[in-house]
Amino acid sequence: MTESIWVSRPADLYGRRDRDRLGTVLCGIRALFDGFTSVSRWEPSRVKPVRRMQSAVVTKREFVAPDVIALTLAAVDGGLLPSWTPGGHIDVVLPSGRRRQYSLCGPPGRRTDYRIAIRRIADGGGGSIEMHDAFGVDDTLTFEGPRNAFYLGTAERDVLFVIGGIGVTPILPMIAVAQQRGTNWRAIYAGRSREYMPLLDEVVSVAPDRVRVWADDERGGVATAGDLLAGAGPATAVYVCGPSGMLDAVRLARKEHASAPMHYERFSPPPVVNGVPFELELARSCRVLNVPADRSALAVMLDHDPTTPYSCQQGFCGTCKVKVLAGQADHRGRVAVGDDEMLVCVSRAQAGRLVIEA
DSSP, rough: OOOTTOOOOTTTTOSSSSSOOOHHHHHHHOOOOOEEEEESSSOOOOOOOOOOEEEEEEEEEEEEEEEEEEEEEETSOOOOOOOOOOTEEEEEEESSOOOOEEESSSSSTTOOOOOEEOOTTTSSSSSHHHHHHHHHHEEEEEEEEEEESOOOOSOEEEEEEEGGGHHHHOOOHHHHHHHTTTTTTEEEEEEEEGGSSSTTTHHHHHHHHGEEEEHHHHHSSSSOOOHTTTOOOOOOOEEEESSSHHHHHHHHHHHGGGTTTTTEEEEEEEOOSOOOOEEEEETTEEEEEEEOSSHHHHHHHHHHHHTOOOOOOSSSSSSSSEEHHHHHHHEOSSSOOOTTTTTTTTOOOOEEEEEEEE
């Protein structure tokens, strides 16, 4: 991102309002911050960490698209679940030990149950397949949160929601709240076909006259940035969630209005830029991994251990931070780290080999 235009979120996203490194060392606490990557040109207030490990039972499982299941979750004891706001998500702990983040897409603020939706990705990291295969009605899962890094502003009066596929999950509750507030909002929902656009009926039902549907098979092609941003002026707040190509196209197009508010959430890592190959030594196992120029250290580590902790894959949350025991890291993340630390999702070696405490 261009720093002068795309102002990053605070370094300790999900962290304390006042950073206290000395207190952290003295107390022996290292905060682990989880979440999707979400970016805004406006720097929001920092939010305190949410560490609520909780169990929930699956009360409903349904396909909302041929490759997307929606799971409804309720508290095991029948009580209320923790409060949440539109754009919020939970961190689900899978049976394999993997952790994956899923946006809450049920009625805004509802605490009697949550709903999440998961698209099955055959060539992904395996988490979505495990979610599809592991959980049925009456099964119990463990989650942490909810937490939110993709907020719906309260002062914005003209709002455009841009939705791509499974990116509907955080935005659907936002649309419902915008409608309740009387906000001048509109939305465009794009996908390859209506059949593969999960929760489309629910989006349209909020206010049919405010939602445009772009199905590639009906329109004869993929929507351009101009199509997605039609009618969005310099005062329009844009919220976008969807595939990386959509995000990048919208982001670049909005440079025309560099001071306009834009918020987005990304589910996948960006490509490695100007990468060089290096060796990564894992001190605990004495294993040496070869990291190619076009892959991240995290991606290579996941090949060898799928339970390697990570979250955003963008260098924003700090979940994958590790200690560097030898070598010099090329720091590329947005989270402040010491000279003896690195974020394996984005940072690399300046040259040769890095030895990390992993």
